[in-house]
Amino acid sequence: MAVYAAIDIGTNTLRLIVAEAVSADHYTVLHEEQTIGRLGEGLLPSRLLQDTPMRRCLKVLKRFGETACRFKARHVAAVATSAVREASNREEFVAAALRESGLNIRVIDGNEEARLTLLGVRRGLRVGSRRVLVLDIGGGSTEFVLARGETIEAMVSTGLGVVKLTEAHLKSDPPTPDELEAIEQVVADRAGRLRTELPDLNGATLIATAGTPTTLAAMDLGLTVYSPARVNGHRLSMTRTRQLFQALVTRPLAERRECPSVEPGRADVMVAGTALLLTVMGVLAYDEFTASDSGLREGVLLDLIRQQAAQD
Known part of the structure; x- marks a missing residue:
């Protein structure tokens, strides 16, 4: 079965899950971890992601990307939420993540965040x-x-x-x-x-x-x-x-x-x-x-698996 990975880049916490798809609605977790990177530290009032938290989180994302590769993840989805979507220098962060970790980050709005969180919660509970x-x-x-x-x-x-x-x-x-x-x-x-x-x-x-x-x-x-x-x-x-x-x-x-x-x-x-x-x-x-315990990260993973199943 195919292996997938999902990354949730939050204002406070970065979370990774790697799983093997069993069907379009079920998966087996192979690896999961999270790190408090505090990406949103000092974001207000300037609405600029600060250098120190950005570097801290980029290192975590590089490690997450390497972990996904080690498990031979076929597809990886990375989403960023409030801190990145509100930051005026978000393009800088997204470009740095792609350059340093190979991750293509999708910045999602609040409604998409809510939809994916519901997906994860429903699956978990x-x-x-x-x-x-x-x-x-x-x-x-x-x-x-x-x-x-x-x-x-x-x-x-x-x-x-x-x-x-x-x-x-x-x-x-x-x-x-x-x-x-x-x-x-x-x-x-x-x-x-x-x-x-x-x-x-x-x-x-x-x-x-x-x-x-x-x-x-x-x-x-x-x-x-x-x-x-x-x-x-x-x-x-x-x-x-x-x-x-x-x-x-x-x-x-x-x-x-x-x-x-x-x-x-x-x-x-x-x-x-x-x-x-x-x-x-x-x-x-x-x-x-x-x-x-399940939330956005798990919803991103399930959504990714469903999308790929629909294309196969």
Whole structure:
């Protein structure tokens, strides 16, 4: 069977998956990894990707490209999201990636990001025909997808992102109540408009994907080594999420970094990410969420496999 690879170039995290296609809708994972490269570091207010994070991420992409070659991947799809699409020097980064790693990066808009994320989540959680609201909390943007099965009822892409919120509002260590309130207000102001942008959410299960919800799930499970199988599908109540939030905001960054459930490089953005999640849950009247380990990366892979199957 053919081998495929997919790369998700996010504002905070770069993720690779290599898999062997079994059919147009199924694959077997051969290799997966992720690195926090913080590509969007310092993006605002200039809207320029900065030299240091660009070089850092280009090295990761070179390694990802070499890994895909080692597994003899027949096709490789690489997509870039918020940081790259918002950057005025995105062409420079895309050209450097092609030159140094051989990767042809596709910069996708928020709606395409949402569509592909839904594809990955549905495959990972086997949601079938259930009605779901998928919340993808990224470093530079947050997407909402309301769907029943593969039918998308509504998609909303917002400029809310954990790296942006952290850089803009969290200056103290640990954060002050005023800083936390500022984040919650920004999120609440934007989330409040979702009530008119999304149809009736009655009966729709809230599924949250990306680093913030999966890290919260790992913390709740007490994992010292991350386990996708245990995190995927884990449910957290708002009450428990608030407890974890309090544990994060009362600790200085150095102590948050020592938490075995928190991936290195993610400790500084977990406060903003959890505040965002809790605020959205409150505005949209959800008392729990389900964590999905699968997301955009897996959706890009499945979409690639389907495209090639249609051409063969």
